[in-house]
Amino acid sequence: MKVRIDVDACVGAGQCVLAAPDVFDQRDDDGMVVLLVEDPPAHLEAATEHAALLCPAMAIVVDR
Amino acid sequence: MSETKVGTRSELGSFPTERDPRCPFDPPTEYVELRAQEGTASLACPVGVDARVVSRYDDVRAMLTNPHLSSHAAPSTHVVAGGVLDRPVAPGSLLNMDGPGHARLRRLLTPEFTVKRIQAMRPYIRGLVDDHLDALLARTGPVDLVADFALPIPSLVICELLGVDYADRDRFQEQTAVLVGTNSDPAALEQANLEVVGFMTQLVLTKLETPTDDLLGRLIVRARETGQELSVEELVTLGITLLIAGHETTANMIGLSTLALLRQPDQLAALRADPELAGTAVDEMLRYLSIVHFGVLRQATGDLTIGDEEIKAGEWLVAVLSAGNRDESVFPDADRIDLKREATAHLAFGYGIHQCLGQQLARVELQEVFARLHQRIPTLRLAVPFEDIEFKDNALVYGVRALPVTWDGEDA
Numbered sequence: 465m466k467v468r469i470d471v472d473a474c475v476g477a478g479q480c481v482l483a484a485p486d487v488f489d490q491r492d493d494d495g496m497v498v499l500l501v502e503d504p505p506a507h508l509e510a511a512t513e514h515a516a517l518l519c520p521a522m523a524i525v526v527d528r
Numbered sequence: 529m530s531e532t533k534v535g536t537r538s539e540l541g542s543f544p545t546e547r548d549p550r551c552p553f554d555p556p557t558e559y560v561e562l563r564a565q566e567g568t569a570s571l572a573c574p575v576g577v578d579a580r581v582v583s584r585y586d587d588v589r590a591m592l593t594n595p596h597l598s599s600h601a602a603p604s605t606h607v608v609a610g611g612v613l614d615r616p617v618a619p620g621s622l623l624n625m626d627g628p629g630h631a632r633l634r635r636l637l638t639p640e641f642t643v644k645r646i647q648a649m650r651p652y653i654r655g656l657v658d659d660h661l662d663a664l665l666a667r668t669g670p671v672d673l674v675a676d677f678a679l680p681i682p683s684l685v686i687c688e689l690l691g692v693d694y695a696d697r698d699r700f701q702e703q704t705a706v707l708v709g710t711n712s713d714p715a716a717l718e719q720a721n722l723e724v725v726g727f728m729t730q731l732v733l734t735k736l737e738t739p740t741d742d743l744l745g746r747l748i749v750r751a752r753e754t755g756q757e758l759s760v761e762e763l764v765t766l767g768i769t770l771l772i773a774g775h776e777t778t779a780n781m782i783g784l785s786t787l788a789l790l791r792q793p794d795q796l797a798a799l800r801a802d803p804e805l806a807g808t809a810v811d812e813m814l815r816y817l818s819i820v821h822f823g824v825l826r827q828a829t830g831d832l833t834i835g836d837e838e839i840k841a842g843e844w845l846v847a848v849l850s851a852g853n854r855d856e857s858v859f860p861d862a863d864r865i866d867l868k869r870e871a872t873a874h875l876a877f878g879y880g881i882h883q884c885l886g887q888q889l890a891r892v893e894l895q896e897v898f899a900r901l902h903q904r905i906p907t908l909r910l911a912v913p914f915e916d917i918e919f920k921d922n923a924l925v926y927g928v929r930a931l932p933v934t935w936d937g938e939d940a
Binding site: 475476477478479481482483485489490491492493494495496514517518520521522 | 631634644873880881883884887
């Protein structure tokens with residue numbers, strides 16, 4: 465699995481951090497998304513896909 | 529605009545706002561039919577225009593992420609008879625802004641609402657919930673859970689967030705309760721409105737002079753440091769927006785969800801037995817109750833497609849969040865409360881660039897309330913017959929006007 469984020473599209477809702485805290489974080493200065501792991505291990509794949517589904521700005525793209 | 533419509537006009541005719549009084553937690557029954565119809569029905573709205581009523585989950589998400597739909601009219605204006613659809617958007621009016629102007633303001637505010645920052649407020653919120661429960665338990669029931677619990681807690685959280693002086697919080701809380709209350713008479717309402725705007729203006733002026741370590745103070749510094757200085761008008765509008773958005777919604781969720789859970793003893797017993805369940809329970813109750821119950825209004829700024837339907841520039845659309853949240857294709861057995869359901873993909877906070885900025889705060893407040901209220905008062909029950917509870921059918925945010933409750937003496 466490969467994860468890409470679009471920081472320009474991000475609206476800082478925090479849904480991804482709740483869904484997959486080991487994969488996503490938010491910057492302290494503007495609340496925008498930070499990708500912690502570009503290729504999440506198998507046990508984080510489901511949570512990562514859920515985060516992509518939840519994102520209100522569709523700023524997370526998952527390639528498998 | 530009627531000549532540009534390509535969809536079929538629904539037999540339903542007008543935008544459904546009436547609930548079945550026997551099912552006060554369910555959206556109007558017409559939504560079931562609307563979801564099942566092909567395309568999107570065009571319905572007459574109380575404000576005096578026709579709007580495409582978008583009711584399926586996928587269509588609501590598609591609509592709220594479409595960049596060719598403007599939020600310039602206030603979110604629920606379609607149900608307001610005599611409402612104004614073309615009012616100029618006030619500077620700082622986050623809910624009504626589009627595009628880069630909206631993105632600039634939202635980005636200045638998002639660091640205040642990150643998961644991390646809100647989690648750091650959890651101990652404060654838990655303390656506040658416990659203090660209010662102590663005060664309730666020091667009395668003998670019945671008490672009104674809305675006036676004495678649901679309203680003050682979110683109000684005091686907003687005070688903490690905005691950096692309101694402790695000495696001013698009681699007065700601030702009293703006046704905001706009048707402002708968001710539905711039992712207030714017009715004169716009291718106007719007085720409270722003037723007072724809250726005056727109060728917010730004074731708060732903003734104080735923070736501009738000496739920015740302290742709170743939301744408003746940090747916002748002012750952040751805007752200055754990034755060369756995007758905010759005017760007094762913008763700051764006051766933002767402050768009032770945060771106050772109203774964070775107060776009325778959370779308060780209504782506390783009252784309404786407590787009532788709904790009291791009516792579902794098996795679910796309530798599960799929550800009482802395992803307070804950890806509050807995590808999923810909050811999102812499930814947000815989904816089930818969808819308190820922004822008339823949905824949100826948008827206007828097409830260009831031709832676009834939702835589902836298979838063509839929408840022409842100028843047309844009005846309503847995303848009916850409550851209908852999408854009961855869409856069986858996404859939430860099986862959608863009309864049932866299941867506190868274990870993974871419901872975070874619900875639409876109660878909206879979707880797209882306007883999705884609720886304060887959602888993490890709302891979640892933490894509601895989680896603490898759900899976990900603590902039923903732990904501390906396990907015999908909590910209605911003090912009046914269910915039929916006597918008055919629902920806010922006509923208010924833009926749904927809830928109960930009052931919730932008289934009582935408990936057994938040994939809970940204290």
